[in-house]
Amino acid sequence: MIKNINNLHSFKEWLFIFFLLAIATFLLPLLNIFAPEESVLHVPDYIFPLLGKYLCYALVALAIDLIWGYTGILSLGHGVFFSMGGYAMGMYLMRSIGKEGVYKSDLPDFMVFLDWKELPWYWLGFDYFAFTLLVILILPGLFAFTFGYFSFKSRIKGVYFAIITQAMTYALMLLFFRNNTGFGGNNGLTDFKQILGFSLQEPSTKMSLYIITTIVLFLSYVLSRYVVQSKLGRILTAIRDTESRVMFSGYNTIHYKLFIWTLSAFLCGIAGALYVPQVGIINPSEMQPSNSIEMAVWVAVGGRGTLSGALVGAGLVNWAKSWFTVAAPDYWLYFLGALFIIVTLYFPKGLVGIFARFNSEEKVRESA
Amino acid sequence: MGVDSKSRKMLARLLGVFLFLFVGLFSFSLGEANDFESALKDLGNKSRSKIKLAVKRLGNMGNPRALPALEALKNKRLKISEDGALIILNAVGDQGHDALNGNPVDLNSLTLRKPRINNSVRRVLSVAIGKLQLTSNDPEIRLTAAMQLQKKPTSGLVELVEKALDKENNNKVRKIFILILSKEGLNSDDKNKRLQSLNTISEFGNNDFKTDLEALLEKNDAGKFLESDPEIRNSAAKAISNIENRQFFINQIANLFYGLSLGSILLLAALGLAITFGLMGVINMAHGEMLMLGAYSTFLVQNLFKEYLPGFFEWYLLAAIPIAFMVSAMIGVLLERSIIRHLYGRPLETLLATWGISLILIQSVRLIFGAQNVAVANPSYLSGGIEVFHGVVLPFNRIAILIFVVFVVISVWTLLQKTSLGLQVRAVTQNRGMAACMGISTRKIDMYTFGLGSGVAGLGGLALSQIGNVGPELGQLYIVDSFMVVVTGGVGKIAGTVVGALGLGIINKFLEPVTGAVLGKIIVLILIIILIQKRPQGLFALKGRMVDN
Numbered sequence: 006m007i008k009n010i011n012n013l014h015s016f017k018e019w020l021f022i023f024f025l026l027a028i029a030t031f032l033l034p035l036l037n038i039f040a041p042e043e044s045v046l047h048v049p050d051y052i053f054p055l056l057g058k059y060l061c062y063a064l065v066a067l068a069i070d071l072i073w074g075y076t077g078i079l080s081l082g083h084g085v086f087f088s089m090g091g092y093a094m095g096m097y098l099m100r101s102i103g104k105e106g107v108y109k110s111d112l113p114d115f116m117v118f119l120d121w122k123e124l125p126w127y128w129l130g131f132d133y134f135a136f137t138l139l140v141i142l143i144l145p146g147l148f149a150f151t152f153g154y155f156s157f158k159s160r161i162k163g164v165y166f167a168i169i170t171q172a173m174t175y176a177l178m179l180l181f182f183r184n185n186t187g188f189g190g191n192n193g194l195t196d197f198k199q200i201l202g203f204s205l206q207e208p209s210t211k212m213s214l215y216i217i218t219t220i221v222l223f224l225s226y227v228l229s230r231y232v233v234q235s236k237l238g239r240i241l242t243a244i245r246d247t248e249s250r251v252m253f254s255g256y257n258t259i260h261y262k263l264f265i266w267t268l269s270a271f272l273c274g275i276a277g278a279l280y281v282p283q284v285g286i287i288n289p290s291e292m293q294p295s296n297s298i299e300m301a302v303w304v305a306v307g308g309r310g311t312l313s314g315a316l317v318g319a320g321l322v323n324w325a326k327s328w329f330t331v332a333a334p335d336y337w338l339y340f341l342g343a344l345f346i347i348v349t350l351y352f353p354k355g356l357v358g359i360f361a362r363f364n365s366e367e368k369v370r371e372s373a
Numbered sequence: 374m375g376v377d378s379k380s381r382k383m384l385a386r387l388l389g390v391f392l393f394l395f396v397g398l399f400s401f402s403l404g405e406a407n408d409f410e411s412a413l414k415d416l417g418n419k420s421r422s423k424i425k426l427a428v429k430r431l432g433n434m435g436n437p438r439a440l441p442a443l444e445a446l447k448n449k450r451l452k453i454s455e456d457g458a459l460i461i462l463n464a465v466g467d468q469g470h471d472a473l474n475g476n477p478v479d480l481n482s483l484t485l486r487k488p489r490i491n492n493s494v495r496r497v498l499s500v501a502i503g504k505l506q507l508t509s510n511d512p513e514i515r516l517t518a519a520m521q522l523q524k525k526p527t528s529g530l531v532e533l534v535e536k537a538l539d540k541e542n543n544n545k546v547r548k549i550f551i552l553i554l555s556k557e558g559l560n561s562d563d564k565n566k567r568l569q570s571l572n573t574i575s576e577f578g579n580n581d582f583k584t585d586l587e588a589l590l591e592k593n594d595a596g597k598f599l600e601s602d603p604e605i606r607n608s609a610a611k612a613i614s615n616i617e618n619r620q621f622f623i624n625q626i627a628n629l630f631y632g633l634s635l636g637s638i639l640l641l642a643a644l645g646l647a648i649t650f651g652l653m654g655v656i657n658m659a660h661g662e663m664l665m666l667g668a669y670s671t672f673l674v675q676n677l678f679k680e681y682l683p684g685f686f687e688w689y690l691l692a693a694i695p696i697a698f699m700v701s702a703m704i705g706v707l708l709e710r711s712i713i714r715h716l717y718g719r720p721l722e723t724l725l726a727t728w729g730i731s732l733i734l735i736q737s738v739r740l741i742f743g744a745q746n747v748a749v750a751n752p753s754y755l756s757g758g759i760e761v762f763h764g765v766v767l768p769f770n771r772i773a774i775l776i777f778v779v780f781v782v783i784s785v786w787t788l789l790q791k792t793s794l795g796l797q798v799r800a801v802t803q804n805r806g807m808a809a810c811m812g813i814s815t816r817k818i819d820m821y822t823f824g825l826g827s828g829v830a831g832l833g834g835l836a837l838s839q840i841g842n843v844g845p846e847l848g849q850l851y852i853v854d855s856f857m858v859v860v861t862g863g864v865g866k867i868a869g870t871v872v873g874a875l876g877l878g879i880i881n882k883f884l885e886p887v888t889g890a891v892l893g894k895i896i897v898l899i900l901i902i903i904l905i906q907k908r909p910q911g912l913f914a915l916k917g918r919m920v921d922n
Contacts, residue, residue: 079721159906164656164720168856169902175853176898179891294853298658298728305725338736345729349722350715 013230022223029056029219034212050208057215057283059323060222064276066303066319067222067229067312072269073301074309075233076262077245078162082170084297085177086145086270090277091287092181093144095194096128097137098205098282102198114196115189125187134201145274146267153266157259162248171294178292193288200282211283218279222316225272229312232268241265242310299341305348308355317356409436410473416446417453417488425494432501435533440505442472447498452485454478460485504533512543519549548577559585568608575612579620586613627765628882634771636878637778638837640871642851643858644785645830647870650859652802653822655713656724659731660855661848663827666704667697667834668843669738672747687752690835697835698828704734705827709820717819731848739845746844755839770839781832786867788825798822857901863911872912877901 014022033048033056040047065087073079099113108117112124130136152173156166184190203210232238243251244258251258281287290296299322307318322344329337352358412434415427428446431439445451445461452460452469459472460483470477490498506518515537534557538550551573558570574582589600589609600606642664649657657663671693678689708730716723751770758768789795800808801818809815837847854877862873877897884893905911 079724155906159909161905161909164724165860165905165909167656167721167724168860169905172853172857172898172902176895180895183891295849298725302725302728335736335740338732342729342732342736345732346712346726349726349729350712353722 010227010231013227013234026219026223030216034216037208037212050211053208053211053215054283055327057211057218058280059320060215060218061276061280061283062300062303062323063316063319064218064222064225064279065273065300066307066315067225068269068272068276069300070304070307070309070312070315071229071232071265071272074304074311074315075238075245076241076265078262078266079167079301080170080266080269081167081294081297081301082174083269083273083300084292084294085174086149086273087277087280087300088177088181088287088289088291089145089148090141090274090279091281091291092188092194092277093131093137093140093274094278094281095197095287096131096188097134098197098200099194100128100132101200102196105198106196113189113194115184115192116187119184127187141274141278142271145277146271149270150263150267153263157262157266171297174292174297175294178289178294181289181292189288191288193286193290194281195286195288197282197285205282205285214279214283218283221275221279225275226312226316229272232265233312237261237264302341302345302348304355306344306355308357309353311355311357314355314357321356409434409438413439413442413459413472414457416442416451416472417457417459419489421489421491421494424488424490425497428494428497428501432497432504433533435505435508437505437508440502440509443498443502443505445472446488446490447495447502449487451488453488454483454485507533507537508540512546515541515543515546516549519546519553552577552582556582556585559589564602564605567605571605571608571612575608575615579616583613583616586616623762623765624886626762628886629879630765630767632879632882633875634775634878635882636875637771637775638833638840639851639854639858639878640778640874641774641781641833641836642830643855643862643870643874644781644867645826645828645833646855647859647862647864647867648785648826648829649823650856651864651866651870652798653717653819653826654720655717655823656720656727657713657826658724658728658852659708659734659848660727660826660830661850661852662731662734663701663705663830663848664834664837664851665738665843665845665848666701666734667831668749668838668847669742669747669834670697670700670831671835671838672742672749672843675749687754690752690755690839693835694832697831699831701831701834702824702828705830706820706824708827709823713823714816714819735845735848742845744845746842749838749843751839774836774839777832777836781829782867782871785825785829789867794818794821857898859911860905861901861911863908863913866913869911869913 011019033052036046037048037050037053065083068086069080069083102113104111106114106117108114110117112121116124131140156169161169180186181188181193182191188194197205199205200210200214203213205211233241240251240256240261244261248258277287277291303319303322304315305318306322307316308314322341325340326337329340348355354361409431412427412430415423416431418424418427428443431443441461442451442459450462450464450466451472452462454460458478460469460478460480461472462469462480467480468477469480503518506514509515509518534550534553538547538554541547541550555570555573558566559574561567561570571586574586586609590606590613591599593599598606600609642661645663646657646660649655649660671690674693674696675689678686678692682689708727712726712730713723716726755770755773758766758772760766787795789798797808797813797818798821800811800813801815801822805815808818834847837843837851841847858873858877859870860873861877862869862871880900881893881897884896887893888896
């Protein structure tokens with residue numbers, strides 16, 4: 006097993022990955038704590054939730070790359086899995102507010118506001134972190150499995166699959182927008198106070214969450230790499246290229262598609278759960294169809310079918326979004342729109358593809 | 374109800390009132406007239422109880438001459454001069470005339486005070502006005518007055534209504550009068566009269582009578598019926614079930630109409646998509662924005678008419694039809710030439726690229742026209758509606774959209790089935806390579822088809838501008854629904870889209886009263902997802918060799 010993992014990358018590549026991981030988990034926090042504030046090297050507190058957010062998005066991109074980049078199934082509904090993880094975590098955080106809410110009630114504020122007298126049954130259990138963790142790890146995957154089972158069994162694919170996943174996220178968004186559904190309606194869940202007894206306002210809590218996110222992303226990356234490098238991964242790629250030929254060769258493609266689809270939703274749910282305590286809010290707009298499409302473009306920009314591309318794409322697009330919304334909010338949609346068009350028209354392999362092309366051209370030149 | 378129809382009604386009412394003033398002047402005897410004048414004068418009295426009495430007297434006299442003064446009193450346009458004369462001001466308040474003789478008065482030379490009225494006076498005032506309107510010459514006024522009386526029962530009504538019923542020749546008004554009498558008749562001492570009233574209500578009544586009927590079936594605390602006569606109780610129960618049945622039937626018809634209306638809107642939104650997606654296999658996520666461009670073109674045409682052709686303003690909508698089509702079609706062709714052409718055969722990529730286009734179009738419109746909704750007015754002939762049943766109003770704009778949809782669908786169908794261009798389009802759809810070999814320029818056909826789909830979407834936008842808000846996000850509201858329609862109906866056939874759209878609209882409207890709007894929509898989406906599982910190609914799938922892949 007260890008040896009298998011060792012073989013996922015060359016020694017040089019592993020070195021690079023651990024170098025990055027060390028910077029993220031040790032250097033940045035150390036610079037935050039020990040570098041004096043006036044120093045250039047000082048890393049300010051606000052950086053950590055921001056980086057944490059990007060890392061969550063990167064995890065989503067990783068998940069989408071597995072299903073889209075490697076298996077060729079475009080999902081426009083990953084916002085649902087993300088939100089499921091997010092809402093589960095949000096419910097736990099709501100419960101741990103206790104009586105510190107505006108209304109000093111044991112119930113979450115929005116329920117007091119709606120004049121509800123007791124907790125709905127589906128909120129039971131979210132007082133316990135272990136239960137919440139279980140829900141986060143199981144629910145998105147289970148939901149995806151059921152949805153995928155019926156879709157793949159009826160051989161829904163390509164555009165049709167994209168459209169019904171979009172309908173799914175749209176339907177759930179409408180459902181969550183209702184106040185009576187019991188998830189805070191429009192406003193969603195927010196005003197969190199603490200997680201596992203640690204105040205969410207404390208810089209140390211934020212930094213810990215960030216470090217946990219980094220490690221989770223690293224582990225997810227290794228897992229994904231392991232999957233796509235295995236024989237299973239080859240079959241997935243084969244399904245992407247010609248599904249019928251894989252079927253004729255005696256493979257039941259439904260099993261493979263279901264596996265990767267469920268795994269993708271599982272990772273996406275974890276990303277949502279890590280996202281919520283760092284950003285401090287989860288609401289139904291996360292399930293807007295446009296959000297899920299944007300997620301797909303992170304992967305497209307970075308480069309489909311390369312895990313590192315997905316990570317880079319998510320980071321860059323979101324960094325650009327942060328920059329634009331401050332510097333030129335009117336032009337962000339132009340930029341994003343142009344990105345969609347240019348990447349699909351001219352760079353179907355994304356940034357990683359461009360980089361690889363330069364690299365190979367150089368090699369050709371050297372050998373010549 | 375639009376402002377225009379209201380003001381038209383008002384005008385008709387005023388005309389009627391003046392007509393009556395005229396006739397009234399000659400037809401009343403002197404003694405009555407004196408009595409009338411003194412009552413009218415009392416409206417300016419300082420004692421509230423006297424005013425109240427005067428209002429009641431005027432109402433019971435049934436002399437329509439009192440109407441203008443009473444209405445002015447109600448609308449705070451009646452003023453009293455120092456010498457006790459009643460002055461009626463016009464709506465603006467800059468001119469006035471004497472309530473008794475109708476002579477204009479010079480407002481500047483008079484010091485006016487307000488009449489002393491309070492809510493209790495206002496209550497009798499409405500009743501008196503209602504009573505007077507019952508004797509009006511205009512059936513429209515009588516109808517509104519009768520409906521008013523039906524809502525607010527008053528004592529001493531029976532005689533008045535009976536009198537009015539004798540003279541009434543308008544069937545609608547008669548029916549209401551009879552119903553009012555029946556409602557009063559329920560409390561009569563004569564059993565036969567009560568039974569007869571119940572029969573009438575059972576035959577013509579609507580939901581408003583249910584509480585009265587249910588009162589007849591109530592029990593006291595000891596569990597005994599308050600109404601002792603079992604025959605009456607039976608009859609009342611029968612009447613209730615009759616009314617409920619009728620109401621159920623009416624509701625179903627109303628749902629059907631609203632469903633068809635929603636379906637026609639979905640159809641307009643989805644038809645263009647059915648062409649680009651169904652015939653060309655292009656997932657055009659910017660389709661919603663083509664709708665939006667059509668709506669904004671309508672808005673621009675409206676403004677141009679307002680500016681340069683105010684006389685023909687009512688007809689701007691007709692002029693907007695070709696313009697909305699052309700604008701969306703041109704932009705569609707432009708997009709096809711520049712971007713989509715490069716992506717044929719890569720549907721998922723097209724999806725992303727067109728999504729990018731839609732973002733750019735939304736943001737451009739937002740920067741040009743602002744993020745707020747813009748106002749597109751209904752022409753007067755499209756505002757208002759007809760009430761087919763009690764409480765069921767069919768708005769003219771929705772009826773017009775239904776007709777417009779039929780027109781658009783027939784045009785598109787004819788274009789695709791009966792023209793040589795249509796033949797070429799279908800040929801390219803079925804087998805691109807073969808069509809090219811036969812000498813059809815597939816590139817040109819692609820361009821035309823995409824232009825047609827976009828143009829039809831523009832027409833959809835024009836229709837949407839007549840029933841909803843026009844804003845940059847207009848298209849986003851319809852894009853998911855449009856895809857659902859196309860997917861449900863099946864790709865490649867116009868008939869599928871028609872059935873899909875109307876079916877979804879009707880199912881939605883029938884679910885709505887049971888589940889609420891949001892849950893209804895969710896259920897419909899789930900149904901579609903299940904349907905696609907069963908019939909991945911939609912309801913109307915292409916069969917045989919046409920099915921590629």
